[in-house]
Amino acid sequence: MSHVFPRQIAAPPVKAVSGEGCYLIDDSGKWYFDGSGGAAVSCLGHGDAAVIKAIQDQAGQLAFAHTGFFTSEPAEKLADLLIAQAPGDLDRVYFVSGGSEAVEAALKLARQYHLERGAPDRRHIIARRQSYHGNTLGALATGGNAWRRAQFAPILIDVSHIAPCYEYVEKDADETAFDYGQRAAQELEDEILRLGPDTVMAFVAEPVVGATMGAVPAVEGYFKRIREICDTYGVLLILDEVMCGMGRTGHLFACEADGVTPDILCIAKGLGAGYQPIGAMLCTDAIYQALAAGSGFFQHGHTYIGHPVACAAGVAVVDAILSRGLLPRVNEMSQKLRGALHDAFGQHPNIGDIRGRGLFLGMEFVADRADKTPFAPGLNIAGRFKAAAFEAGLICYPMRGTRDGQYGDHVLLAPPFIMSDDQ
Numbered sequence: 537m538s539h540v541f542p543r544q545i546a547a548p549p550v551k552a553v554s555g556e557g558c559y560l561i562d563d564s565g566k567w568y569f570d571g572s573g574g575a576a577v578s579c580l581g582h583g584d585a586a587v588i589k590a591i592q593d594q595a596g597q598l599a600f601a602h603t604g605f606f607t608s609e610p611a612e613k614l615a616d617l618l619i620a621q622a623p624g625d626l627d628r629v630y631f632v633s634g635g636s637e638a639v640e641a642a643l644k645l646a647r648q649y650h651l652e653r654g655a656p657d658r659r660h661i662i663a664r665r666q667s668y669h670g671n672t673l674g675a676l677a678t679g680g681n682a683w684r685r686a687q688f689a690p691i692l693i694d695v696s697h698i699a700p701c702y703e704y705v706e707k708d709a710d711e712t713a714f715d716y717g718q719r720a721a722q723e724l725e726d727e728i729l730r731l732g733p734d735t736v737m738a739f740v741a742e743p744v745v746g747a748t749m750g751a752v753p754a755v756e757g758y759f760k761r762i763r764e765i766c767d768t769y770g771v772l773l774i775l776d777e778v779m780c781g782m783g784r785t786g787h788l789f790a791c792e793a794d795g796v797t798p799d800i801l802c803i804a805k806g807l808g809a810g811y812q813p814i815g816a817m818l819c820t821d822a823i824y825q826a827l828a829a830g831s832g833f834f835q836h837g838h839t840y841i842g843h844p845v846a847c848a849a850g851v852a853v854v855d856a857i858l859s860r861g862l863l864p865r866v867n868e869m870s871q872k873l874r875g876a877l878h879d880a881f882g883q884h885p886n887i888g889d890i891r892g893r894g895l896f897l898g899m900e901f902v903a904d905r906a907d908k909t910p911f912a913p914g915l916n917i918a919g920r921f922k923a924a925a926f927e928a929g930l931i932c933y934p935m936r937g938t939r940d941g942q943y944g945d946h947v948l949l950a951p952p953f954i955m956s957d958d959q
């Protein structure tokens with residue numbers, strides 16, 4: 537009997553024993569194509585020699601030095617690398633161990649920034665329905681996915697949720713995509729005005745929505761309008777690129793395609809590429825300077841922040857993405873995979889939409905293509921799809937639609953950037 541407490545208690549997991557390129561291998565010798573990189577994590581595939589060597593070298597040199605006393609060479613190097621590539625005036629990097637931690641840090645930084653600038657009433661967070669920002673309590677409260685929140689609702693902080701930008705379902709037939717995006721963004725201004733502009737702390741959104749919607753980017757102009765609204769009312773824009781960042785969409789940072797720079801940017805997953813648990817929160821110099829000129833202290837931290845071995849892995853991963861030409865490769869493979877999905881499923885009566893950016897693609901399942909009717913939740917389409925694909929040796933990331941009346945089951949594909957044409 538296993539003493540490990542698994543996530544899926546009712547269906548204990550298979551034991552993985554090794555990884556090679558785009559494949560994982562279990563203890564019976566069966567190979568699985570890692571079509572979702574776990575959950576958009578394994579961007580370099582498995583067994584990358586350069587990343588492994590960087591980890592080994594750093595562990596031998598210096599495994600741990602508490603950030604209450606020390607910085608380290610890998611942390612400095614990784615921050616320099618990220619800031620050199622980051623858009624706009626993002627200028628400082630705060631390292632954490634994963635995505636939820638990055639979001640928690642972002643929320644606390646936003647609150648502390650307003651406090652230190654003399655705006656203690658700014659406390660409200662606005663996010664979007666059908667979003668996922670992590671499983672710790674602050675991040676879970678920020679996410680809008682009803683299914684993930686339901687059991688914990690009584691212990692979550694109050695967060696306002698507006699509509700996501702979801703062209704496939706919510707754009708009216710007689711509306712242009714641009715006009716729809718402006719209409720969707722207007723919900724933010726309406727909510728800020730309803731709450732009282734001087735009480736709103738931050739708006740949080742994923743540039744391309746991952747786990748809860750299946751790779752849904754916003755339409756052109758949506759995030760530019762969101763940026764304008766945030767600026768008008770002094771609300772900080774926090775973009776959560778934990779899943780869609782680090783090259784996954786063909787840009788190192790997904791927001792580059794939307795032409796906006798957030799005040800705070802969260803990354804994780806692809807930053808460690810599965811080799812080390814690491815995430816980061818990037819912020820503008822203006823935010824950093826507000827704390828520097830005020831308390832001189834960020835009232836937040838975890839023991840393992842800025843871990844030297846994790847940062848060394850991050851340096852090797854970012855270096856691999858940039859120096860091996862993986863961003864153009866993502867764009868090239870995106871065209872091929874998207875074309876293959878359209879060839880195979882474009883006319884399928886139960887595939888309503890094929891969408892996404894880069895190697896971050898999703899397909900939405902529908903009972904009826906014509907009116908986009910979702911499958912009844914009791915059919916458990918996502919769960920059955922996951923099980924059938926796994927049996928056939930394919931790892932993908934299907935997710936049930938809670939549909940709050942509107943959103944359906946879908947599957948997310950996020951294969952390693954090194955995937956070959958045949959694969």
Ligand code: PLP
Pocket residue numbers: 575634635636637639668669670671742746747776777778779780804805
């Ligand atoms: N934010 C987004 C957009 C995510 O997709 C996830 C995880 O899937 C998280 C945050 C939480 O990240 P982690 O699971 O590393 O805590």
